[in-house]
Amino acid sequence: EIVLTQSPGTLSLSPGERATLSCRASRSVSSIYFAWCQQRPGQAPRLLISGTSRRAAGVPDRFSVSGSGTDFTLTIDRLEPEDFAVYYCQQFGSPPYTFGQGTKVEI
Amino acid sequence: QVHLVESGGGVVQPGRSLTLSCGASGFIFGSYTMHWVRQAPGKGLTWVAGMSRDGSNQYYADSVEGRFTISRDNSKNTLYLQMDSLGVDDTAVYYCTRATGDGFDPWGQGTLVTVSS
Numbered sequence: 157e158i159v160l161t162q163s164p165g166t167l168s169l170s171p172g173e174r175a176t177l178s179c180r181a182s183r184s185v186s187s188i189y190f191a192w193c194q195q196r197p198g199q200a201p202r203l204l205i206s207g208t209s210r211r212a213a214g215v216p217d218r219f220s221v222s223g224s225g226t227d228f229t230l231t232i233d234r235l236e237p238e239d240f241a242v243y244y245c246q247q248f249g250s251p252p253y254t255f256g257q258g259t260k261v262e263i
Numbered sequence: 264q265v266h267l268v269e270s271g272g273g274v275v276q277p278g279r280s281l282t283l284s285c286g287a288s289g290f291i292f293g294s295y296t297m298h299w300v301r302q303a304p305g306k307g308l309t310w311v312a313g314m315s316r317d318g319s320n321q322y323y324a325d326s327v328e329g330r331f332t333i334s335r336d337n338s339k340n341t342l343y344l345q346m347d348s349l350g351v352d353d354t355a356v357y358y359c360t361r362a363t364g365d366g367f368d369p370w371g372q373g374t375l376v377t378v379s380s
Contacts, residue, residue, distance in 0.1 A: 188364075191365060191366030191367070193308075193367070200358060200371065200373055201300075201308060201358070201367075201370050202368070202369065202370060203363075203365065203366045203367060203368035203369070203370075206364075206365035208365075210365050212365070212366075212368055244307065244308055246308075246366060246367070248362065248366060248367065251310075251313060251322035251323075252310060252322070252324050253298070253310040253313070254310065255300075255307060255308040255309065255310065256307075257307045258307045
């Protein structure tokens with residue numbers, strides 16, 4: 157099983173600032189089988205952006221990804237109020253598919 | 264518009280069974296691998312089970328292997344999760360989601376399963 161470890165657990169920032177979220181895998185993951193999803197309070201998760209930088213429908217270009225192999229980063233430029241949420245990294249290369257424990261971006 | 268709607272959740276006693284359903288619309292259901300993911304109260308996301316497009320392959324997390332059965336009816340655009348021998352650790356919101364080349368998209372709104380005596 158590929159274990160995904162996210163850091164930090166919580167990120168306290170203000171609107172307009174940049175958020176940098178990290179995800180480390182216990183072994184190498186191909187970018188084509190890696191993604192980030194977002195979960196706002198009280199809502200279901202939604203796909204945000206793939207490991208190959210393909211944004212889901214409606215996701216602004218303030219969201220970007222970088223990294224490969226075992227280290228991936230999600231960057232959110234110019235935080236907007238709706239960006240304060242929990243973010244999960246995910247690998248879906250082969251089962252068991254796994255998620256990181258989440259990073260909460262809070263004001 | 265792609266849409267997934269889960270149903271069948273509720274309160275069930277430990278050791279009992281429950282079957283969840285996920286109705287799909289807005290896409291060719293039989294063309295996609297489908298998954299169940301759960302989220303215990305206040306916790307993160309945990310993948311539970313997945314099934315290939317034609318139902319020929321099923322995949323399970325170790326924690327549910329032998330107790331849960333995933334199935335689908337492509338003629339009814341519906342995914343199922345039969346859950347047997349439920350324990351308190353199975354208490355969670357269960358989400359249905361579609362596998363795409365970019366990740367799991369979309370997700371349903373979830374259905375809450377509470378295992379309690």
